[in-house]
Amino acid sequence: MAKTGASIRDQWIINTTTGPVKGHAETGVAAFRGIPYAAPPVGELRFRRAQPIEPWEEVFHADASGHPCPQYHAGSRRSEGTWEGDEDCLWLNVVVPRDTANDAADAADSTVIDTDAKRPVVVYIHGGSNVHGSAASPMLSGEYFATSIDCVYVGVNYRVGILGQMSLGYGTYTSDDMDTNPGHSDLVTAIRWVHDNAAAFGGDPGRITIMGESSGGSMVSALLATPQLEGIISAGIAQSPAATIVHTPTTVGPWVDFAARWYQRMVDEKDVPPAKRAPVNTAPPELDGPALKKATEALLQADAKMLGQLSDELVRYQADNPESTAGPFAPLVDGDLLPRHPLEPGAMLDVPLLVGSNRNEYDMMRLEAKPSSMQLRRSQTFAGLFAAAADAASDTEADDSSTDAAAQASAATADLGPRGLQILREHYKDGRSRSMVGRFFGDAIFTAPAWRMASNHPSGHAWVYRLDTTTPFLRLSGIGSMHALDLPILFQRYDLDKGRVALLLGGRDDFRITTAAMHNRWRRFIHHRDPGFDPYCHGYATQIFDSKIPGGERTEYDPQSSLRQAWEKVNLVL
Numbered sequence: 001m002a003k004t005g006a007s008i009r010d011q012w013i014i015n016t017t018t019g020p021v022k023g024h025a026e027t028g029v030a031a032f033r034g035i036p037y038a039a040p041p042v043g044e045l046r047f048r049r050a051q052p053i054e055p056w057e058e059v060f061h062a063d064a065s066g067h068p069c070p071q072y073h074a075g076s077r078r079s080e081g082t083w084e085g086d087e088d089c090l091w092l093n094v095v096v097p098r099d100t101a102n103d104a105a106d107a108a109d110s111t112v113i114d115t116d117a118k119r120p121v122v123v124y125i126h127g128g129s130n131v132h133g134s135a136a137s138p139m140l141s142g143e144y145f146a147t148s149i150d151c152v153y154v155g156v157n158y159r160v161g162i163l164g165q166m167s168l169g170y171g172t173y174t175s176d177d178m179d180t181n182p183g184h185s186d187l188v189t190a191i192r193w194v195h196d197n198a199a200a201f202g203g204d205p206g207r208i209t210i211m212g213e214s215s216g217g218s219m220v221s222a223l224l225a226t227p228q229l230e231g232i233i234s235a236g237i238a239q240s241p242a243a244t245i246v247h248t249p250t251t252v253g254p255w256v257d258f259a260a261r262w263y264q265r266m267v268d269e270k271d272v273p274p275a276k277r278a279p280v281n282t283a284p285p286e287l288d289g290p291a292l293k294k295a296t297e298a299l300l301q302a303d304a305k306m307l308g309q310l311s312d313e314l315v316r317y318q319a320d321n322p323e324s325t326a327g328p329f330a331p332l333v334d335g336d337l338l339p340r341h342p343l344e345p346g347a348m349l350d351v352p353l354l355v356g357s358n359r360n361e362y363d364m365m366r367l368e369a370k371p372s373s374m375q376l377r378r379s380q381t382f383a384g385l386f387a388a389a390a391d392a393a394s395d396t397e398a399d400d401s402s403t404d405a406a407a408q409a410s411a412a413t414a415d416l417g418p419r420g421l422q423i424l425r426e427h428y429k430d431g432r433s434r435s436m437v438g439r440f441f442g443d444a445i446f447t448a449p450a451w452r453m454a455s456n457h458p459s460g461h462a463w464v465y466r467l468d469t470t471t472p473f474l475r476l477s478g479i480g481s482m483h484a485l486d487l488p489i490l491f492q493r494y495d496l497d498k499g500r501v502a503l504l505l506g507g508r509d510d511f512r513i514t515t516a517a518m519h520n521r522w523r524r525f526i527h528h529r530d531p532g533f534d535p536y537c538h539g540y541a542t543q544i545f546d547s548k549i550p551g552g553e554r555t556e557y558d559p560q561s562s563l564r565q566a567w568e569k570v571n572l573v574l
Contacts (some may be wrong), residue, residue: 165208471507
């Protein structure tokens with residue numbers, strides 16, 4: 001284990017169940033970064049569920065976040081992308097508000113942690129399509145959130161991509177006794193560690209809220225359907241939860257074989273210049289039995305860089321070929337760790353739930369020359385966005401690429417049955433423009449699952465919100481309140497990621513107003529398990545956050561009634 005030193009008396013040292021850790025001061029907080037919570041998932045533990053870590057005796061210097069889990073970021077068609085991460089990546093960050101005016105460090109017999117504070121604990125799960133992301137992201141550093149909410153903030157790193165989010169034992173030529181749900185098990189293990197150590201950091205183990213956005217929100221939904229966490233989780237916050245991203249043994253098996261075929265193509269093209277490799281939106285060649293078996297064996301032994309690239313490319317393939325609701329990487333309904341699909345009635349633990357989405361989750365699709373969810377991310381330069389916004393301002397009817405987009409949307413309705421195609425036709429103008437196709441995808445992936453989670457809540461203790469805030473640039477471009485805009489607003493990191501784009505033409509006051517309104521509700525929910533507005537079961541109450549509303553918010557009842565009723569008839573448990 002790295003970063004250990006001699007055990008000494010120090011006000012910054014906290015004793016945990018796995019060993020002493022030493023923190024440090026950051027803006028208004030005491031931070032303990034990079035604490036291991038499970039054994040490194042390497043060697044014989046690769047593709048296995050998280051295992052207990054061997055306790056340490058020397059002080060672990062928790063002064064920096066650990067490595068991201070292995071992941072790849074695509075380059076251009078003519079250049080290699082970039083890799084980052086390490087397989088030894090199961091760690092977490094703990095951030096605790098610190099009253100420097102009455103600093104406990106001044107007392108020789110005290111620590112910087114007020115163990116009597118008994119603050120609620122928030123365990124945050126990052127998003128990233130289950131292949132990207134890290135708790136080390138500057139956006140998720142947590143010091144401003146922890147201080148404003150007055151909570152102990154814990155950011156968890158967990159395995160993504162094929163190393164953690166694909167249950168490989170269901171392939172044609174993989175061993176039947178391979179562990180299911182390794183990445184999901186990481187989070188379960190981390191939450192148990194947090195529960196066992198909350199009091200040492202001045203937290204209340206009886207008030208642990210799990211919180212995540214996008215694929216992190218989908219992991220929240222899966223964790224809320226995990227019986228092992230009953231009595232440990234006390235509440236959940238799911239922001240734009242992609243809760244339909246769940247595998248069954250029937251759906252995951254073909255993806256395992258597909259991944260082996262993809263890996264074989266990568267090996268065959270290893271020395272081929274990027275511009276001459278097969279396009280990422282085309283399937284790899286079929287393999288006969290012996291060739292597939294050999295490719296599967298090689299896949300399981302592949303290095304982390306190859307597996308990171310493979311994971312990214314599979315998701316990009318899925319973005320252009322949305323034939324599978326779950327996509328390649330998702331928790332598996334295995335009858336064990338995850339016994340039932342989280343969107344099945346009665347599957348969730350009976351704990352309070354705050355869930356919602358952004359009004360224009362994927363309206364940004366109108367800016368894409370080709371409707372691929374990865375292209376905007378790869379080409380999101382300021383100049384490119386300005387140019388795209390100017391073009392998009394007139395995108396109200398069919399354009400050169402809307403036919404492709406409509407075909408893509410029609411293909412995506414296959415898993416939703418006849419109702420899906422009917423919704424596309426009646427509520428999204430039959431997908432005749434990229435704007436409507438984007439709205440359809442955003443509602444299908446994020447909004448409808450959020451409504452379903454709330455309506456399925458066992459005892460009705462569920463509250464729904466919608467983020468409508470925009471800025472001058474978001475209004476000019478027609479993007480609106482886009483996916484992940486809630487992150488810079490909630491974490492007060494306005495100049496990062498989507499916040500940086502949103503504020504190109506100003507709008508910081510819009511963010512400040514919305515931060516104040518959302519923090520008020522999040523704080524009440526995290527502290528008291530009730531955000532202070534009507535629950536969803538009271539006339540489909542929805543709290544609208546919009547900087548143009550006096551006070552930044554108001555409660556509306558069934559604000560999208562016809563659309564809600566349409567999605568209610570769609571089977572989201574596939």
